[in-house]
Amino acid sequence: MKDENIPVTSETLGSYLGTSGDSIRRDIGCLIPKEGKGHYEKRPLAEEIAQAFGFEEPLKICLVGLGILGQYMLQTMDQWDHAKIVLLFDTKINRLERLDQSIPAFPAWEIPEILPSRGIKTAVLATEAEEAEKNASRLFSGGVKYLLNLTGYYLRSPHGGIRIKNINLLSELLCLKATLQNQRKE
Amino acid sequence: MKDENIPVTSETLGSYLGTSGDSIRRDIGCLIPKEGKGHYEKRPLAEEIAQAFGFEEPLKICLVGLGILGQYMLQTMDQWDHAKIVLLFDTKINRLERLDQSIPAFPAWEIPEILPSRGIKTAVLATEAEEAEKNASRLFSGGVKYLLNLTGYYLRSPHGGIRIKNINLLSELLCLKATLQNQRKE
DNA sequence: TAGTGTGAACCGTTTCACAGCC
DNA sequence: GGCTGTGAAACGGTTCACACTA
Numbered sequence: 001m002k003d004e005n006i007p008v009t010s011e012t013l014g015s016y017l018g019t020s021g022d023s024i025r026r027d028i029g030c031l032i033p034k035e036g037k038g039h040y041e042k043r044p045l046a047e048e049i050a051q052a053f054g055f056e057e058p059l060k061i062c063l064v065g066l067g068i069l070g071q072y073m074l075q076t077m078d079q080w081d082h083a084k085i086v087l088l089f090d091t092k093i094n095r096l097e098r099l100d101q102s103i104p105a106f107p108a109w110e111i112p113e114i115l116p117s118r119g120i121k122t123a124v125l126a127t128e129a130e131e132a133e134k135n136a137s138r139l140f141s142g143g144v145k146y147l148l149n150l151t152g153y154y155l156r157s158p159h160g161g162i163r164i165k166n167i168n169l170l171s172e173l174l175c176l177k178a179t180l181q182n183q184r185k186e
Numbered sequence: 187m188k189d190e191n192i193p194v195t196s197e198t199l200g201s202y203l204g205t206s207g208d209s210i211r212r213d214i215g216c217l218i219p220k221e222g223k224g225h226y227e228k229r230p231l232a233e234e235i236a237q238a239f240g241f242e243e244p245l246k247i248c249l250v251g252l253g254i255l256g257q258y259m260l261q262t263m264d265q266w267d268h269a270k271i272v273l274l275f276d277t278k279i280n281r282l283e284r285l286d287q288s289i290p291a292f293p294a295w296e297i298p299e300i301l302p303s304r305g306i307k308t309a310v311l312a313t314e315a316e317e318a319e320k321n322a323s324r325l326f327s328g329g330v331k332y333l334l335n336l337t338g339y340y341l342r343s344p345h346g347g348i349r350i351k352n353i354n355l356l357s358e359l360l361c362l363k364a365t366l367q368n369q370r371k372e
Numbered sequence: 373t374a375g376t377g378t379g380a381a382c383c384g385t386t387t388c389a390c391a392g393c394c
Numbered sequence: 395g396g397c398t399g400t401g402a403a404a405c406g407g408t409t410c411a412c413a414c415t416a
Contacts, residue, residue, distance in 0.1 A: 028399095178239040196376075211375090
């Protein structure tokens with residue numbers, strides 16, 4: 001890879017992220033111990049940000065739920081450097097058997113037994129909505145600290161040390177419609 | 187269905203949504219023309235909210251991209267009352283042929299030709315990231331006003347009349363890790 | 373008395389404005 | 395001159411406090 005110390009402006013970065021140059025500068029100012037006063041350069045900046053957030057080595061992730069959505073996560077993350085799925089669970093054993101994966105896979109009720117020894121902090125929950133609550137608490141008691149919940153069932157964090165991101169793909173559509181419809185009211 | 191004029195408190199509603207009763211009351215106050223001063227009741231309240239947002243009849247949705255993620259959307263929305271997928275597109279013709287669907291399906295390059303006559307305002311984009319930009323502009327010129335973009339490629343709205351919700355399932359994981367890591371720094 | 377509706381205070385974020393630096 | 399870094403103002407959303415009502 002060639003030397004990528006090419007300059008980037010905060011404004012350009014902002015445009016990639018859908019925000020302003022002002023905000024970018026503020027955020028970078030918080031993250032990076034401010035010594036360099038010069039202009040931003042692509043590679044060193046990226047490295048400093050990655051370091052500030054702890055992105056140097058890939059995240060090890062546990063995936064629960066091997067339905068169609070779980071398979072999608074498995075597939076797309078395969079081509080991704082920043083995180084790797086290293087452990088699989090599902091409630092349906094036949095799904096696990098059908099799998100020709102190099103990634104170890106177990107029935108979901110074995111989470112409490114298997115997870116703790118692996119030191120995995122991050123999980124993706126992609127089961128049916130009905131199984132969300134139960135599997136989430138299994139994960140938390142197994143040591144998971146960050147949960148990406150794709151089930152559509154809204155989960156609340158049991159305490160401050162655990163972060164949950166709830167994503168409900170269906171309701172996003174209604175939100176979109178609602179916001180646009182509402183802004184017309186003016 | 188039995189009569190559901192049962193009372194609900196703002197606090198209870200808030201707990202379902204991960205917010206406070208105060209906020210719920212504020213929001214309801216904005217949405218509903220405030221005449222009833224009494225306590226909230228489940229069904230009438232739900233109906234008034236649905237009406238305020240225009241949720242009475244199901245959203246008609248167009249789905250672009252029939253990969254694994256698109257198939258997931260197709261599958262889950264099938265069991266959902268609030269929105270229905272009524273039109274499909276994909277760039278790969280063999281995917282379209284393999285489909286035994288009652289929903290009409292066309293190659294993506296025919297969007298500009300087919301979409302306008304259908305009066306569809308809402309679309310889900312679930313193609314490869316590389317095809318996001320091109321298909322999005324096809325959709326917009328075909329009359330789409332709300333776009334749920336699941337490709338992972340960040341799209342910006344061409345103007346105020348169009349709303350885009352970008353969801354990047356992969357990067358959500360990094361965000362989660364970053365926020366938790368950061369709050370430790372205190 | 374429990375719960376709503378709403379001004380007023382509060383707080384985190386974004387934008388503005390501008391001084392300093394390359 | 396263009397860009398960064400950062401106080402100060404502006405903004406939007408949340409919380410507080412409390413009068414009002416069923």
